[in-house]
Amino acid sequence: MIEIINSAWFTLVVDGGRNGYADVGVPGSAALDQFAYNLLNFLVGNENGAPVLEVMGNEFTVKVNCETTCAITGAQVTAYVDDKQITPWVSFAARTGSTIRVKQVLEGFRYYVGFSGLMNVDRVIDSYSTNLECRFGGFRGRPLIKGDRIGLKEPKVVGERFVPEEVIPAMEQPHVLRVLEGPEFHYFTSEAINRLFEKKDHSWYIVSTKSNRTGIRLEGKPLIFRKEMDKSITSEGILPGTIQVPGDGLPIFMLNERTIGGYARIGMVAKADQDRLAHLKPKDKVFFQLIGIDEAERLWRQKIELFYRTLPQ
Amino acid sequence: MDYSRYGEDGVRVLFGNTIDLETNREIRKFYLFLKSLHRQDIIDIIPSFKSCLIHFNNRLTSYDDFIAFLKQKTENISSVQIPEPKSHEIPVHYGGEYGPDMEFVCSYSGLNEEEVIEIHSSIVYTVFAVGFIPGFPYMGTLDRRIYAPRLETPRLKVPEGSVGLAQLQTGIYSFESPAGWRIIGKTNVQLFDATKKPYSLLQMGDLVRFVPI
Numbered sequence: 001m002i003e004i005i006n007s008a009w010f011t012l013v014v015d016g017g018r019n020g021y022a023d024v025g026v027p028g029s030a031a032l033d034q035f036a037y038n039l040l041n042f043l044v045g046n047e048n049g050a051p052v053l054e055v056m057g058n059e060f061t062v063k064v065n066c067e068t069t070c071a072i073t074g075a076q077v078t079a080y081v082d083d084k085q086i087t088p089w090v091s092f093a094a095r096t097g098s099t100i101r102v103k104q105v106l107e108g109f110r111y112y113v114g115f116s117g118l119m120n121v122d123r124v125i126d127s128y129s130t131n132l133e134c135r136f137g138g139f140r141g142r143p144l145i146k147g148d149r150i151g152l153k154e155p156k157v158v159g160e161r162f163v164p165e166e167v168i169p170a171m172e173q174p175h176v177l178r179v180l181e182g183p184e185f186h187y188f189t190s191e192a193i194n195r196l197f198e199k200k201d202h203s204w205y206i207v208s209t210k211s212n213r214t215g216i217r218l219e220g221k222p223l224i225f226r227k228e229m230d231k232s233i234t235s236e237g238i239l240p241g242t243i244q245v246p247g248d249g250l251p252i253f254m255l256n257e258r259t260i261g262g263y264a265r266i267g268m269v270a271k272a273d274q275d276r277l278a279h280l281k282p283k284d285k286v287f288f289q290l291i292g293i294d295e296a297e298r299l300w301r302q303k304i305e306l307f308y309r310t311l312p313q
Numbered sequence: 314m315d316y317s318r319y320g321e322d323g324v325r326v327l328f329g330n331t332i333d334l335e336t337n338r339e340i341r342k343f344y345l346f347l348k349s350l351h352r353q354d355i356i357d358i359i360p361s362f363k364s365c366l367i368h369f370n371n372r373l374t375s376y377d378d379f380i381a382f383l384k385q386k387t388e389n390i391s392s393v394q395i396p397e398p399k400s401h402e403i404p405v406h407y408g409g410e411y412g413p414d415m416e417f418v419c420s421y422s423g424l425n426e427e428e429v430i431e432i433h434s435s436i437v438y439t440v441f442a443v444g445f446i447p448g449f450p451y452m453g454t455l456d457r458r459i460y461a462p463r464l465e466t467p468r469l470k471v472p473e474g475s476v477g478l479a480q481l482q483t484g485i486y487s488f489e490s491p492a493g494w495r496i497i498g499k500t501n502v503q504l505f506d507a508t509k510k511p512y513s514l515l516q517m518g519d520l521v522r523f524v525p526i
Binding site for chain 2: 019020021022023024025026027124125131133134136137180182183234235236237238239241242258259260261268270271293296297300304
C-alpha cells in the first residue's frame with residue numbers, strides 16, 4: 001500500500017489512455033507525457049498500460065508500506081527516498097515505511113511516479129486514467145489528496161534499471177513545437193501565418209495561467225482570420241495535439257480531454273513533440289515551427305527508435 | 314467522399330459542406346460499417362456533421378496502406394445494411410431555475426415561454442454527433458423561430474442534464490461542464506453511464522423528442 005502524505009499541487013492517476021469510444025465523446029485522458037509514462041513502467045518492471053501517478057508541483061510526498069521498486073520520470077526534479085537523494089529515470093528500491101519525496105521541479109512541469117506492482121485503482125471503460133470532468137476512473141475519479149491510500153497488488157523488488165542520459169528529453173524553455181498544417185490552416189492571413197512561424201522575438205507566445213488538462217491557452221499577438229472566413233467551424237472531430245484558434249485569435253493546444261471542437265484547427269503538434277505539451281507551464285515561451293508530413297514521420301520514427309533502444313533486447 | 318490527412322495518424326473523410334440529414338446519414342453508414350470491421354489498426358472513429366475523423370494506429374499500418382484499404386472496403390458501401398436508429402423521449406423541466414436563458418430566448422425570438430416550449434418540443438430531432446464531453450448529443454434541426462446565438466462568454470459551469478440551444482442546434486449537457494449554449498431547461502435522464510455498454514444513451518442517428526413536464 002502507498003499513502004499520500006503531500007499531494008503537491010495536483011496528483012492524478014493516469015495510464016496509456018482510453019480508446020475506442022470517442023464516437024460517444026469519451027476522450028483518451030492519457031498521461032500527457034507518454035514517453036515518460038511508458039519508460040516509467042519499464043523502470044519499475046510493470047507491464048505496459050499499468051497505472052502511475054502524474055504530479056505537478058513541489059513537495060509531493062508518498063509513504064510506501066511495502067517493499068517495492070519505484071521510479072520517477074518526466075520533468076527534471078530533485079527527489080529523496082528518506083534522507084537519500086535519488087536520480088530520476090533510474091529505478092530504486094523502497095523499504096517498508098520509506099518516504100519518497102520530490103522536493104523541487106527544476107525543469108519541465110509534470111513528473112510521473114510509479115511503483116512495482118499494480119495500484120488498486122478503478123479501471124473504467126478499459127482504462128485506469130482519471131476522467132476528471134465525469135469523475136470516473138483512477139482513484140474514485142478525482143485527484144489524490146493527503147491521506148489517500150492505494151493498495152499495491154503484488155509489489156516486488158526488481159533489479160535496477162535506468163534510462164540512458166542521452167534518451168532523457170530536454171524540457172527547457174523556450175519550447176519549440178513542430179507543427180503540421182491543420183484543416184483550417186487557410187482560414188488565416190498569410191501575414192499571420194508568416195509571423196507565427198518566424199521564430200523571432202515578436203513571434204513567441206506565452207503559456208496562459210488559464211490553461212488546464214483540457215487545453216493549454218496561449219497569450220501573444222492574435223492570429224488574424226481572413227475576412228471571408230468564419231471564426232468558428234461546424235463542430236468536428238479533433239485528435240490530441242490539435243491547435244484550435246477561437247475568435248480572439250489566440251491559439252489553444254487541445255490535450256487529451258476533447259473529441260469534438262468547434263474552432264478553426266490551424267494545425268497539429270507533430271506526434272514527436274506532443275509529450276512536450278505536458279511540460280508547458282504558465283509563463284513559458286513557445287515558438288512554432290512548420291514542418292511537412294514526411295519530416296514529422298521521420299521525427300516520430302526517430303523517437304520510437306530511441307524508446308526501444310532504451311528497453312532491454 | 315474526400316480523404317485528407319489529419320496529422321501523422323488521422324484521416325479526415327469529408328462528406329459535404331452543408332449540415333443536412335442526407336449527408337449525416339451517409340456518414341453514419343460509413344462510420345457503422347467501419348466500426349463493424351473491428352480493425353486492430355483503427356483506434357477511434359469520430360463521426361460528426363460533415364465528416365468522419367479516423368484515428369489509426371500508425372505502428373500497425375501506414376497512411377497509404379490505410380487509405381487504400383478504406384477506399385477498397387467502402388467501394389460498395391451503398392449496399393451495406395445498417396441498423397435503424399432508436400427513438401427516445403426525454404422529459405424536460407423548461408424555464409425557471411432550470412432554464413436561466415429562457416428569458417433571453419423569449420426576448421430574442423419575440424415569443425412567449427409557452428410558445429418557445431411548444432416549438433422546441435414539437436420537433437423530432439436527429440442526433441448528428443455525440444461528443445465534446447461523453448454522451449453530449451448535437452441535435453438538429455431547430456426551428457428557426459427559436460434560433461439563438463451562443464453566449465459571448467461561456468458559463469464556467471452548468472448542471473448535468475441542462476438542455477441548451479445554439480444557432481440551429483439543441484443539446485443536453487450530459488455532465489456538469491462549461492457551457493456556451495443557451496440553457497432553457499433540464500432533464501433528469503442519465504445520458505452517460507460509464508459502467509454499462511454502450512455507455513451513451515444517445516447514439517449518432519438516434520431520434521429524440523423532448524416532452525415538457
